[in-house]
Amino acid sequence: MSSQASVDLKIHQPKNFRFNSIPDSHDWSDLYDHPSALPIDMDSIPVIDLNDPKLIDKIGKACEEWGVFLIRNHGIEPELLNRFGSQIHRLFALPVEVKLKVAKTQGTDSGYGGAPISHLFPKFMWYEGFAIQTGSLFDQAQILWPDDYSSFCAVIEEYKKAINPLGYRLMHLMILSLGLTEEEIDNTLIGDSSKIKNSMHLNSYPACPDPDRVVGLAPHTDTGFLAVLYHNGVSGLQVLRRKDDIGPTRWVTVPVVPNTFVVNIGDLMHVLSNGRFHNVVHRSTVNKTNQRLSAAYFFGPQIDVKVGPLSELMGPEQGPLYRPVTWPELQKMKSTLYDKALESLKVDGKIEELRKGA
Ligand SMILES: C=C1C[C@]23C[C@@]1(O)CC[C@H]2[C@@]12CCC[C@@](C)(C(=O)O1)[C@H]2[C@@H]3C(=O)O
Ligand SMILES: O=C(O)CCC(=O)C(=O)O
């Protein structure tokens, strides 16, 4: 692995994050005010039981008001989650020289590396990631563990098999909550599984001697429809709560509730719902004693599928707020425009006028 590649990846080399103090490359204190989050019980992120008789309404409300919620009674066995967590731990516990053998290089979308959004920031995040694409997983696991690669691949496959139907069910419930009928949903891309693509990203936030000066994962919205997040029970995820009746815009810490997943609404679900569902800004903080591990499972459209507001939501009073876009197009826009990417897709007055004039 050339030193150039490791610089591009924004992974810090010295002893795999075992610093005693924060190097300047990772010190965000001049850039970032680390506004602290409210105590958990002041502001509660919805926890939704998937067996709740009022499930559709509760999901709709959570998507509109928060853009994030926790799900319980999701049907995925804790035993599978324990094995999944152990393999994530095993991966990031490898020496950095070994992990760099499967480094994500430019033009590839799988392997070990820094945060994909890291090029937008002048400092390194306190973070390591591993992007999984089914096609290359087997080869990469063989490089990481020549003597036992199959246990990693088998658990990843098992997890994907379990989480896929859960993600489809959630998307379906979300669209039902917008008022579409089952038949109408069948005719949308959400009703056609061949139009949906998924992707998994493993995240590690090592323990840090001075957590207030670093950033785990910088604030961002996910670009897909939704992400289902597994974590190892270590707190750190925070969401930006919109201004509401009880206060101004503020960071809220996502509580750690056993046997739940966190579900985040992404940009394309915001577009699909014509702005009704909130694409939540979130970030990850780190702590002094425990490594935080997480796995984001993203659901989005296949790369050539354009997503625009659902036609069923349009009416005389309500036109589309956004122009249709593909997932890769939006990711590319985010990589330069960051939080202004969706703004640039807005059907603004000028475009409306042009359409009327045509
Ligand atoms: C499918 C994907 C979503 C993601 C880009 C990726 O190709 C794999 C990494 C994902 C991630 C994780 C950290 C935040 C994020 C915005 C990023 O830069 O990489 C998301 C991307 C996304 O939601 O577009
Ligand atoms: O670590 C987490 O909980 C969040 C990860 C995340 O936001 C992402 O992978 O997009």
Ligand SMILES: [Fe+2]
């Ligand atoms: Fe995210």
